[in-house]
Amino acid sequence: MVPAPPPAAPGEPAPPLRRRGERMRAAVLAATVGVLAEHGLAGTTVGAVARAAGVHETSLYRRWRTRENLILDALSEQADAALPVPDTGRVRDDLAAYFAALARLLATAQGEALLRLSAERDETLPDRRLPYWTERLERGAVMVRRGVERGELAPDTDPALVVEALAGPLFTRALISGAPLGEAYASHLVDLVLGGALPRDRPAPETPAPE
Amino acid sequence: MVPAPPPAAPGEPAPPLRRRGERMRAAVLAATVGVLAEHGLAGTTVGAVARAAGVHETSLYRRWRTRENLILDALSEQADAALPVPDTGRVRDDLAAYFAALARLLATAQGEALLRLSAERDETLPDRRLPYWTERLERGAVMVRRGVERGELAPDTDPALVVEALAGPLFTRALISGAPLGEAYASHLVDLVLGGALPRDRPAPETPAPE
């Protein structure tokens, strides 16, 4: 006897259409983002996503292995196009724009969730999280290198170090202190890291002093 | 009928001595640090700590409410004395020493666990985690202020910003990238944040160029 599909509760628009393969994947990722937006990171349980997508929990575990992976997959497909690398011809402006965009991303619930999940180590499976951020930071390093080549920065500048000095504080605000993540903050950071904190007898590089 | 205490398995040195109050607290915190050192943060389950301390799980929940709180309590009692604020008369050396010490702390399993737990937000109970780090960073700001007063740094220097620029990258390495946290790294960071990345015609401030 084949049990009839449970009669959809009146108001429930979704007769459990059997989705499979790519259709199911898309539906689940969409449902994940939805649940995430509605109930936050903590409220995004595998069961909730499964119900929202009209799919069995086991299927999620089979395809994504862990809750973390699932959410990460959903998020990275969304937040991927962001963060273009500007090329204005001035390091300061490039960096300011890029890290302002990063700050905007991290101020987003999704950006914060992405970062937060990235902080949770997981030795078991190949990690797509570290790559995600390192790739983005590597793009920042490119801008620094261009600045060095143009002679805007000291020739012995360590691009990776500069990028870490810029991204680290943003990450920290998002993860730990919860302090506001505005574009102004990113801008001040860039000025500090490029210009330093030493007394300067000449006016700061090319930036109209921010204040 | 009073059930006799379960005959200690041969080799098990601990007849379940009934501990209570302060004795129990101390025993549990010690056991927590022990389990933490042996099995890592993920392996530190409430059950494991309870067994190691010879105490019932329920008691831990009653006293500490959550696993997080328990571990945090155990850790902060340990890692507290660390991080003295140096005062050499030179900002650079003060900051280098202080943040090298922070790097050493974060390279520790316990330091990393402390930071990692701090990144997990918990809206429910009063948080002792954020204060822990903000207090430590505030100490760093003191050193920067001294530098400004001494004229070593520009008068419009934002101490909080400088401290965030120094601590952020260390936190990020500990939490996200997992890159090595050496004292050399802290030193380079200090040089970058104080000196900036702009080309300098005069030799860098007072530091023998690191390289």
Place this chain on the structure above:
DNA sequence: AGGCTAACGCAAGGCGCCTTGCTTTACATC
């Protein structure tokens, strides 16, 4: 010593993450 009370032990259970063994079904292929 006896008695009070807060502190513990204990059992049961809920929820979430995750696994496993087995059945059912969608989809492609012949």
Place this chain on the structure above:
DNA sequence: GATGTAAAGCAAGGCGCCTTGCGTTAGCCT
């Protein structure tokens, strides 16, 4: 249209965090 197979459904269960209700006891106080 029959058939084969991989993908999905389903049920059961383990583990960890956490809660609750109730019995037991340690430790203090008189």
